[in-house]
Amino acid sequence: MKATMLYGPNDVRFEECPEPKIMKATDAIIEVVAACVCGSDLWPYRGIQKITEPMPMGHEYCGIVKEIGADVKNIQVGQFVIGSFFASDNTCFVCEHGYQSACEQTEFVGGAQAPLLRVPLADGTLVATPAVPEAEMIPDLLAASDVLGTGWYAAVAANVQPNSTVVVVGDGAVGLLGILSAKQMGATKIIAMSRHEARQKLAVEFGATDIVTERGDEGVKRILELTNGHGADSVLECVGTQESMMQAIHAARQSGYVGYVGVPHGVDLNGEELFFEHVHLHGGPAPVRQFLPELIDLIWNKKIQPGKVFDLTLPLERVAEAYQVMDERRAIKVLLQP
Amino acid sequence: MKATMLYGPNDVRFEECPEPKIMKATDAIIEVVAACVCGSDLWPYRGIQKITEPMPMGHEYCGIVKEIGADVKNIQVGQFVIGSFFASDNTCFVCEHGYQSACEQTEFVGGAQAPLLRVPLADGTLVATPAVPEAEMIPDLLAASDVLGTGWYAAVAANVQPNSTVVVVGDGAVGLLGILSAKQMGATKIIAMSRHEARQKLAVEFGATDIVTERGDEGVKRILELTNGHGADSVLECVGTQESMMQAIHAARQSGYVGYVGVPHGVDLNGEELFFEHVHLHGGPAPVRQFLPELIDLIWNKKIQPGKVFDLTLPLERVAEAYQVMDERRAIKVLLQP
Incomplete structure (x- = not known):
């Protein structure tokens, strides 16, 4: 063959x-x-x-x-x-x-x-x-x-609950299906981080209520604006870079949940920063x-x-x-x- | 005054x-x-x-x-x-x-x-x-x-459940009261990591069922021996050093929970290692x-x-x-x- x-x-x-x-x-x-x-x-x-x-x-x-x-x-x-x-x-x-x-x-x-x-x-x-x-x-x-199983796991790992606010970092297939999963689990505000038009469109079709095109600190600032300054209950990290991971951690509210499924490449987490962010962190191969x-x-x-x-x-x-x-x-x- | x-x-x-x-x-x-x-x-x-x-x-x-x-x-x-x-x-x-x-x-x-x-x-x-x-x-x-509130939070963050297996890293007052907390929450096997006799005694009084005196990789090896090779359901990290944090992460079973309350000093977590450990990580100021x-x-x-x-x-x-x-x-x- x-x-x-x-x-x-x-x-x-x-x-x-x-x-x-x-x-x-x-x-x-x-x-x-x-x-x-x-x-x-x-x-x-x-x-x-x-x-x-x-x-x-x-x-x-x-x-x-x-x-x-x-x-x-x-x-x-x-x-x-x-x-x-x-x-x-x-x-x-x-x-x-x-x-x-x-x-x-x-x-x-x-x-x-x-x-x-x-x-x-x-x-x-x-x-x-x-x-x-x-x-x-x-x-x-x-x-x-x-991709669906992985996006679903990201939402489970990020503890998505009915009526919650969710951020999805990454607009690849996994991120997009993380949106679908969060919607299916009852999240009411789903913020997709994407700067790619076709993906934004699919994100909205899958349940995204807001699109943030900014990245890094600017992206986090927009998330805070969209969440009354608090950050999201759940953040799905579906990329695996240092920038995307920190974006995810900073986009979560104090005591929020970050579910990460992007295979980390060169990601290092500072213990003290993580400590004072108070986030729940869970992920791995879905x-x-x-x-x-x-x-x-x-x-x-x-x-x-x-x-x-x-x-x-x-x-x-x-x-x-x-x-x-x-x-x-x-x-x-x-x-x-x- | x-x-x-x-x-x-x-x-x-x-x-x-x-x-x-x-x-x-x-x-x-x-x-x-x-x-x-x-x-x-x-x-x-x-x-x-x-x-x-x-x-x-x-x-x-x-x-x-x-x-x-x-x-x-x-x-x-x-x-x-x-x-x-x-x-x-x-x-x-x-x-x-x-x-x-x-x-x-x-x-x-x-x-x-x-x-x-x-x-x-x-x-x-x-x-x-x-x-x-x-x-x-x-x-x-x-x-x-x-110290009690912090040890209790470590046990909550580490998701201690009735009949579970718990490891406590650190034999200071917080670690010892983490043992008391885990016992109160129904854990049945509580492994205290301590090499200090007076503290071991109090650990047992508070509910520890096993004492591990080894540290680092040797300590993790002992934990695995005591848990049928699986690692613990919940690990309480009550120190805050790189060694203690990695010890905690490696002592947890796949998909186990690490609750960390030791204020991190010089702790850096490798994203890829964390990913493949599959642990739930949560902590911060109690x-x-x-x-x-x-x-x-x-x-x-x-x-x-x-x-x-x-x-x-x-x-x-x-x-x-x-x-x-x-x-x-x-x-x-x-x-x-x-």
């Missing part, structure tokens, strides 16, 4: 690779129906995260189960399934606490930008939909695999698996349409182009069809 | 000072019945926190109301009262969220190591006991003013006022005896000696009687 490999900065190749096989009795092989390019794929693509050897790319996926290992009990061949980027047994101590992304047996699921994908720990990792979905629902279900049943249910019942973040669809063989347009921010998120 | 002034490192003087007076209509003057030396007083005493001019010392107090300003309504002359180190109106947006230590009108209450003390925002700051207490209860009530009614009630009904942390009582004029024995860790906490 042909699949996606990253050789180095700006060097994505769609090339002949061996087909994945069942390696352990707990594995499944799925036929990928849709995959996509993640904001985090851009870190190595841009050379910010170094790679030492060609890397199979893609960790967001949904598709049809083609084959299962001998020990797989919950998942059946022919089912339409969604999984997260971290495989999880869903039974260990950490999974029981709802943090499947740190499962004691966890394994990163890579190589989803391909026609076939091996998913380890299939019983714990994959969640089947009630039936094989119609084509129009595929983007929504694919979003649940990572335990998407925890939320998948609930999210699939919301999508299946057409309560949410997270697939709107995909503003470009390309056939898988044009994957290099998908990276390029996302790198140049010409698309929010590109869906790839094998 | 004679009161306590710090002139510089190791230079505590008990000297003639002007008596405090009502300056605002919301002030009260109290006759201090008992005061004490705080671990945080040792930062400037040791020269780690620089001071530029002589500083009136002491911020933990209880006593009898001597005089009230024209606008004071809730507090009456003759009442026995306890207050916290941060005066608070108890009505503003921040106070309503339970974070009186960041009250919009807050003012630090300094100069409590003296016979008389001016307390700003008396109605919001002071809480009266049901009656004037017997002498034997004074140490318990004094503890509520800071909003003691939030907890005072509940704590006074527990003390009044003899459910807890936090005053045991005072292992030395001195007359106020020997305050310099009090600093010295605490600096040398010859006493856990010194009670001062004017």
